[in-house]
Amino acid sequence: MFRLWTRLVYRAITRRFARSAIACCGVALGIAALVLLEATMEGVSDAMVRNTVALHHGHVAASWTGSEEPDLARLRAVRGVRAVLRRRACGGMLVSGRHQEGTTLCGVEPLQEAAETVIAGKVVAGTYLRKPGTVLLGRGLAERLGVGPGDSLQFHRPGHAAMPFAVCGVFRTGVELLDGNGAFVLLADCPNEGARQEIAAFLHPGADARGSAQDLAPWLPAAARITPWQEALAELVQLIALNHVAMNIVQILALVILAFGVSNTAFISIGERTRELGILKAVGLTPASIRWTVLGEVLLLVGLAGLLGDLAGCGVTALAGTHGIDLSRWTSENPHFIASGRIYPRLTLRSIVLPVLVALACGLMAALLPAARASRITVTEALRHV
Amino acid sequence: MSVIAFHGVSKTYGRGETAAPALRQVTLAFAQGEVAAFMGPSGSGKTTLLNLAAGLDRPSTGTICLLGHDLGRLSETGLALLRRRHVGVVFQTLNLVRILTAAENIAISLELNGASRAERDRRVQELLDLAGLPDRGAAFPGELSGGEQQRIAVLRAVAHRPGLVVLDEPTSSLDTAHAHVLLDLLLRLNREEHTTMLIATHDDRVARRAARRIELLDGEVTCDHTPDRQPHPARA
Numbered sequence: 001m002f003r004l005w006t007r008l009v010y011r012a013i014t015r016r017f018a019r020s021a022i023a024c025c026g027v028a029l030g031i032a033a034l035v036l037l038e039a040t041m042e043g044v045s046d047a048m049v050r051n052t053v054a055l056h057h058g059h060v061a062a063s064w065t066g067s068e069e070p071d072l073a074r075l076r077a078v079r080g081v082r083a084v085l086r087r088r089a090c091g092g093m094l095v096s097g098r099h100q101e102g103t104t105l106c107g108v109e110p111l112q113e114a115a116e117t118v119i120a121g122k123v124v125a126g127t128y129l130r131k132p133g134t135v136l137l138g139r140g141l142a143e144r145l146g147v148g149p150g151d152s153l154q155f156h157r158p159g160h161a162a163m164p165f166a167v168c169g170v171f172r173t174g175v176e177l178l179d180g181n182g183a184f185v186l187l188a189d190c191p192n193e194g195a196r197q198e199i200a201a202f203l204h205p206g207a208d209a210r211g212s213a214q215d216l217a218p219w220l221p222a223a224a225r226i227t228p229w230q231e232a233l234a235e236l237v238q239l240i241a242l243n244h245v246a247m248n249i250v251q252i253l254a255l256v257i258l259a260f261g262v263s264n265t266a267f268i269s270i271g272e273r274t275r276e277l278g279i280l281k282a283v284g285l286t287p288a289s290i291r292w293t294v295l296g297e298v299l300l301l302v303g304l305a306g307l308l309g310d311l312a313g314c315g316v317t318a319l320a321g322t323h324g325i326d327l328s329r330w331t332s333e334n335p336h337f338i339a340s341g342r343i344y345p346r347l348t349l350r351s352i353v354l355p356v357l358v359a360l361a362c363g364l365m366a367a368l369l370p371a372a373r374a375s376r377i378t379v380t381e382a383l384r385h386v
Numbered sequence: 387m388s389v390i391a392f393h394g395v396s397k398t399y400g401r402g403e404t405a406a407p408a409l410r411q412v413t414l415a416f417a418q419g420e421v422a423a424f425m426g427p428s429g430s431g432k433t434t435l436l437n438l439a440a441g442l443d444r445p446s447t448g449t450i451c452l453l454g455h456d457l458g459r460l461s462e463t464g465l466a467l468l469r470r471r472h473v474g475v476v477f478q479t480l481n482l483v484r485i486l487t488a489a490e491n492i493a494i495s496l497e498l499n500g501a502s503r504a505e506r507d508r509r510v511q512e513l514l515d516l517a518g519l520p521d522r523g524a525a526f527p528g529e530l531s532g533g534e535q536q537r538i539a540v541l542r543a544v545a546h547r548p549g550l551v552v553l554d555e556p557t558s559s560l561d562t563a564h565a566h567v568l569l570d571l572l573l574r575l576n577r578e579e580h581t582t583m584l585i586a587t588h589d590d591r592v593a594r595r596a597a598r599r600i601e602l603l604d605g606e607v608t609c610d611h612t613p614d615r616q617p618h619p620a621r622a
Contacts, residue, residue: 004497011485015526276483282442283542284470284498286463379442383477 005289008280009296012269013304020301023265027305027363028312030258031355034251035313036320038351041247043321043343045240046205048336052236053229054118055175055338058085058200059209060216061232064224065196074219075199080207081216083116085109087198088190094135094183095162096145096153103141103183105155107190116202118339119171119184125149126169132186134168140180142170157191165189175335197221206346236336251355255362263366266298270374277374278382287375294371295364302363306356314352320345388415388451389549389582390439395448397434397605408434409605411448416598418549419580421573423587423596431605432586436552439584440473441465453549470498474543474551474581479559481539482527488538489514489523495546513541517571533564537571544575553585557592569595 013020053059075084088107093100110129114120119136120128126149129136135155137147147153147167154162165185172179199220203212209228217226230237270277277290285293321344328341397409409431416422424432437443438450441457450457453472460468469475474495482491489510496506514520517537527535536556543551553572557565569592576583585592593599601609 001498001500004494007490008483008485015485275480276485279477279481279483280494281466282440282469282475282477283494284466284473286466288463380437 001289005293005296008293009300012273012293012297013301016269016272019265019269023261024301024305024308026261027258027302027359028309030254030261031306031309031359032313032316034254034355034359035310035347035351036317036345037247037251037254038355039313039317039321039345039347040325040343041243042348042351043325043345045243046346047340047343048236048240048243049229050205051118051337051339052233052335053202054116055173055178055335056117056119056200057229057232058116059203059207060201060213060226060228061198062201062216062220062224062226063089063196063198064221066221066223067192068197068221068223070199070220070224072199075201075216078201078212078215078219080203080212081201082204083112083202085112085116085200085202086187087200088187088192088195089198090157090191090195092155092157094141094145094153095156096147096151099145099147100156101141101144103181105135105190106182106184107187107195108184109187113184116200118173119182121339122171122173123169124172126167128169129184129186130168132189133165134185135165136169136171136182136184137167138179138182139170139172140176141183142167144180157194160191160193163189163191173335173338174333175338239336251358255358258359259362259366262298262302262363263370265301266294266367266370267373269297270294270370274377274382277377278379281377281382282379291371291375294374295367298363298367298371299360302360303356306359309359310352310356313355314347317345317347317351321347387417389418389420389453390584391415391451392435392438393449393451395435395438395445395450397431397438397443398446407605409438409445412605412607413448414600414607414610416550416582416584418582419576420598421576421583421585421596422598422600423585423593424600424602425587425593426602426608429604430602432602433554434605435602436554436584436586439550440475440552441469442475470495471546472549474546474548476536476539476543476551476553476556478555479532480535481542482530482535484527486526487523488519488525488527488530488534491527491538492523492541492545495542495548499546501546509545510541513545516574517541518567531564533560533567536560536564536568540568540571540575544579544581547579547581549582551581551583553583555587555589556585557587557589562591565589565591 072084086109090105092105094103149167149169151167152164154164156162201216203209209230213226213228324342324344326342331337331341392412392414395409395412398405398407400406424435426432438445444458455468492510492513493506496509514523519534519537522534557568587593599611600607
C-alpha cells in the first residue's frame with residue numbers, strides 16, 4: 001500500500017512535469033528569497049553591531065577603579081576574542097584661555113585603537129594621536145573650547161597640578177555624545193591616580209558577547225563591571241529587534257502568498273484528476289488514502305522546492321556574503337553604519353532551516369482543504385469529469 | 387447462496403419537486419459465476435443499479451447484500467475496503483489511471499490487497515497474455531488504443547479475483563472487432579475465475595452472449611430472461 005501511495009505521489013509530480021516544474025520553481029524562488037532575506041537581516045544586524053561597537057565601546061567593555069592591571073595576554077586568549085584594548089578614563093576640566101569644559105580624558109594605545117575603532121579614520125583636522133603631550137578632541141568639544149590643531153590647553157583636576165596638552169587633531173563621527181565630549185590622549189599621558197581603568201574587547205564575527213563576557217570575567221579584577229554591548233547599547237538592541245520584527249512581517253506575508261500559490265496548485269491538480277481520483281476510489285482506495293495522496297503530493301513538491309530553494313538561497317547568500325552588499329549610499333549619515341555601509345549576509349541555522357520548515361507547514365495547511373475535498377468526492381460525481 | 391441480492395431497492399435523485407426516481411422497488415439476486423446483462427434505454431436505471439451493486443452509491447430504500455454484507459450499513463471506508471477485496475469495476479471509457487502504466491493499473495487491486503511483488507508480476511503477466519497484450523504492460527494509457535485500454539480495465543477489475551465485476555457499457559466506445567475481443571475476454575475470465583458479472587449495455591451482441599438478460603424501463607425491471615428458460619418479470 002505504501003509503495004502504491006509513493007508511486008502515485010511520485011508519478012503525479014513527474015508525469016505532469018511542466019505543471020510540477022512551474023509550481024516547484026515558484027516555491028523554490030520564494031524559499032530562496034526567504035533564505036536571502038533572513039541572511040540579509042542577520043548581515044544588517046551584524047553591520048550595525050560591528051559599526052556601533054567600533055565607535056568606542058567594543059563588544060565587551062570592563063571598567064574598575066584602582067590600579068590593578070589585568071593580564072592582557074590571558075584576556076586575548078579567551079575564545080571568540082579578536083583584540084583587547086587597554087584604556088584609562090580620568091574626569092576633570094579642559095581649559096583654554098577663557099573657555100573651560102568638564103570632560104573625561106580617555107587614555108588609549110593609539111596604534112591598537114586605530115586598528116579596532118573608527119576614530120582614527122574620522123579625523124577632520126590635524127592628525128590622529130601620535131606624540132606624547134597631545135590631545136585629540138571631538139569637534140563639538142573643540143568648538144566649545146575654541147581650539148584647533150596646534151593650539152594649547154590644560155587639563156585640571158582638583159588637588160593636582162594642571163597638565164598641558166597640545167591639540168593634535170579634531171575628529172567628527174556624527175555621534176553627538178562622542179563629538180561633544182571625546183578627548184583622547186596617550187595611555188601614558190592619562191593620570192593614573194583616581195582614574196577608572198578600562199578594557200574594550202573586540203570579538204570575531206558571530207561570537208556571543210554575553211558568553212565572552214562570562215569567559216573574560218575570571219581574568220579581570222573582581223571589582224570590574226563587565227558590560228556586553230547588549231547591555232550598554234540598549235538603543236541598538238531595540239533597533240535590531242525592530243529589524244527582526246519588520247523582516248518577520250515580510251516573511252509571513254511571503255509565506256502567506258506562497259501558501260495561496262500551493263493551495264491553488266493543489267486545487268488545480270485535483271480538478272484535473274477528479275476522474276482519476278474517482279477511479280482510485282472505485283478500485284478500493286479509502287477516503288483517507290486519497291487525502292494522503294494529495295497531501296503527499298503537495299509535501300513532496302514543497303519539500304523538493306524547499307531543497308532547491310535552500311540551495312539557491314545559500315548559493316546567492318554565500319556569494320553576497322563574500323563580496324558584501326554596499327549600502328553606503330543609504331547609510332552614510334547613519335551612526336550605526338559609521339565605519340562602513342557594506343553588509344555581509346550571513347547564513348544561520350535558522351535562515352537555512354526555518355524557511356523550508358515553515359514552507360512545509362504552510363504547504364500542509366494549504367493542502368488540507370484540497371485534500372479534504374478530494375477525499376469527499378464520490379465516485380459517481382468524479383466520473384462525470386472528463 | 388447469491389453473491390449479490392437486491393431487496394426492494396429504490397433510488398431517487400433530488401428532493402421534493404425536483405425528485406427523480408431512478409430505480410423503483412428492484413428485487414434481484416445473482417449467483418456465483420452468473421453473467422447478467424442489463425438492457426434498457428438511457429435513463430432506465432442500468433448505471434444506477436450497477437453503481438449500487440458496486441457500493442459506489444447508496445440506495446434510498448431497500449437493502450443490498452454483497453457476499454453477506456449489507457452495503458447500507460457500511461461507512462465510506464467500509465465500502466472502499468469491500469470494493470477493494472470483492473468488487474471489480476469497469477466504466478464506459480477513461481477507466482485507467484493515466485499516471486500509471488498498464489501493468490501498474492492492473493496491479494493496483496493486487497497491491498491494495500497485499501499481494502507480494504512476485505505474485506503481482508506473475509498475475510499481471512498471466513492476464514496480459516490472456517488478453518493478447520503480452521508486450522503492452524509498460525505502456526501508459528495515452529499510448530494504448532481505446533480497445534486496449536478497455537481490455538486493461540477489465541484485467542484490472544478481475545486481477546484480484548473478486549466475487550463481483552460490474553461493467554457499465556464496456557463496449558460502447560469500441561468498434562465491432564474490438565467489442566468481440568473484449569467480450570471473448572470477459573466470458574473467458576468468467577469461465578476460468580467463476581466471477582459474477584453484471585453488465586449494463588445497449589449492445590445486443592453483449593446481451594446475446596450473457597446467460598441472463600434483464601430489461602429495465604423507468605427504473606423498474608420489466609423482464610428477467612434466461613435464454614434456456616421462460617422470461618419472468620423478477621427473480622429473487
